[in-house]
Amino acid sequence: MGNTAYLSAREFTARVGQPLIDLILLLSIAILVFAVLPQLRTYTRFVVLALFAAFAAGWLLLVSFHYQIATHLVLVDPTGQLPPGSFTIPVWVENEKFYFWTLILGLLTVVGRRRPKAFQSTLELTFAGFGILTFFTSNPFSRPLADFHAGFTQYVQAVSTGQDMQVQVQAYYAMYGKMVGFYNSAYMWIHPPLLFAAYSTFVLAFIGCIFMLVKKQERYDKLAYDWAKPGFILLTVGLLIGYPWAVEAWKDQPWWYDPKVNVTLMMWLLYSAYFHARLYIHRRGMWVTTAILGYVAFLGVVVTYITTYVIPGIHSVAG
Amino acid sequence: MIKNLNFILILTTIVVLSAIGIIFIFGSGYSWVQSIKVSDWRQTPLYQNYVSDMNLAVLPLSVILVAVMGLCIPKRLFSGKALLRAMGFLLAATLATAALLGPKLGMGVLLVAATLIQVVVIGMTLAGDRRLSYETQGFFVQIGSAVLHLGFIIFLVDFILLSGSPAHLDVFWLSTILIGVGMVLCFYSAELARLRDSGPPPLADENK
Incomplete structure (x- = not known):
């Protein structure tokens, strides 16, 4: 079954990942400190690059852990009716989600060129803030894939301790359902990453909208718009791709007007309103309206993300 | 007058989109409170009542949105009194x-009707017909806008008229493709025009 190899890979991920996440916290704090100390500000760029490198290294470690799962773990039907299955789990589930979002934000922070200095500095501070949040709220190395681990351990215990066949079959089907409908689902590989990529670009659009009101310069409107565009395409396509998945996975359960579905649609509607407002940005009052819609829409992104963890529902992990 | 009409339609769209967004936030808040007060509340009749109330709140605004979108479509083909x-x-x-x-x-x-008009608009845009009226200039942004709106109309047709039909998901994918392609054409029209103009043969100028 390869369970020993899996357990050792999990232990390795936690052992190597913990110093990495500590480093992420230190570098994030350093960026914040450098921002208030003018004599150190020139080094910020290097620290930002180091922070991104630490995030990327951590992500490669997670990729390696998921690869170990895919190659070592096998789910065997105790009745022998179904063929053995393996888990191809994407690297953006459970507490890896926020890490993945921050990783993309980090990429967008370090690859940008010719941005206004104030915008770039704010973006770097935001990236650092995301780094700190990752450490305190979404550390993927403290208990790697905790839910998956709990489910698989339950299945292994049921099978290896020779429990009653009915218990074994129940434990198998609990894991099999998740494997087919969630972990190995093709939608899982497309729907979440599109949304997280969208969320990352919306961070940049939001910063642009802040400067639209603070500096009142066209270049900030253009920056906000340039980043809202790819975000909106990714968000729209990502959401649409989620629909057939919802129909397939939740066919017997009520999911329409689920809290997460509601706030996700709200976010999309607000970005749509932002784009419509921007068509007439040079009309009286529309500059401010566009910028405020950009703020409110980003607030929608934050609310959408938090809802998963706070409000119970079919699309949530809360409750 | 038509410019103002466009602006009014856009303002109406912004207000309606924002209003539906606010209703969704209230819905989530209510759902949250109920999930705390009532155990397993999605299996209770309360949930059905909540869905009905949400439908009731969202429906009039959705009708306005569909009407505005439906009314936006003929403005490409007609102008002045003919448009009215x-x-x-x-x-x-x-x-x-x-x-x-x-x-x-x-x-x-x-x-x-909006679908049919939009198909005609796309045909005329592809043929370079100058009788069409767009707020924006340039081939890619115009065809993108037309394809994007056609995608949304087909999406609505699919959900309003075909939700129980076996063709529902096929039409859904068609609308998804049209929306995705329309957005890319619309948002990156200047870049696409530059790309087109950099290679032979040169075509008409593309404005941002």
């Missing part, structure tokens, strides 16, 4: 069908 006549005719046909056969079919009439 076309809009009046569409609105009258929608209301008459809604009164006689129900609101669902009424919306269906508006959406099917």
Whole structure:
């Protein structure tokens, strides 16, 4: 079954990942400190690059852990009716989600060129803030894939301790359902990453909208718009791709007007309103309206993300 | 006058989109409170009541949104009095069908008419017909806008008229492709025009 190899890979991920996440916290704090100390500000760029490198290294470690799962773990039907299955789990589930979002934000922070200095500095501070949040709220190395681990351990215990066949079959089907409908689902590989990529670009659009009101310069409107565009395409396509998945996975359960579905649609509607407002940005009052819609829409992104963890529902992990 | 009409339609769209967004936030808040107060509340009749109330709150705004979108479509083809006549005719046909056969079919009439007009608009845009009226200049942004709106109309047709049909998901994927392609063409029209103009043979100028 390869369970020993899996357990050792999990232990390795936690052992190597913990110093990495500590480093992420230190570098994030350093960026914040450098921002208030003018004599150190020139080094910020290097620290930002180091922070991104630490995030990327951590992500490669997670990729390696998921690869170990895919190659070592096998789910065997105790009745022998179904063929053995393996888990191809994407690297953006459970507490890896926020890490993945921050990783993309980090990429967008370090690859940008010719941005206004104030915008770039704010973006770097935001990236650092995301780094700190990752450490305190979404550390993927403290208990790697905790839910998956709990489910698989339950299945292994049921099978290896020779429990009653009915218990074994129940434990198998609990894991099999998740494997087919969630972990190995093709939608899982497309729907979440599109949304997280969208969320990352919306961070940049939001910063642009802040400067639209603070500096009142066209270049900030253009920056906000340039980043809202790819975000909106990714968000729209990502959401649409989620629909057939919802129909397939939740066919017997009520999911329409689920809290997460509601706030996700709200976010999309607000970005749509932002784009419509921007068509007439040079009309009286529309500059401010566009910028405020950009703020409110980003607030929608934050609310959408938090809802998963706070409000119970079919699309949530809360409750 | 038409410029103001466009602006009014856009303002209406912004207000309606924001209002639906606010209703969704209230819905989530209510759902949260109920999930705390009532155990397993999605399995109770309360949840059905909540869905009905949400439908009731969202429906009028959705109707306005569909109507505005439906009315936005003829403005590409018609102008001045002809536009007002076309809009009046569409609105009258929608209301008459809604009164006689129900609101669902009424919306269906508006959406099917909008689909047909939009297909004609796309054909004329592809043919470079100068009689069309767009707020923005340039081939890619115009065809992108037309394809994007056609995608949304087909999406609505699919959900309003075809939700129980075996073709539902196929039409859904068609609308998804149109929306995705339309957005890319619309948002990156200047870049696409530059790409097109960099290679032979040179075509018409593309404005941002």
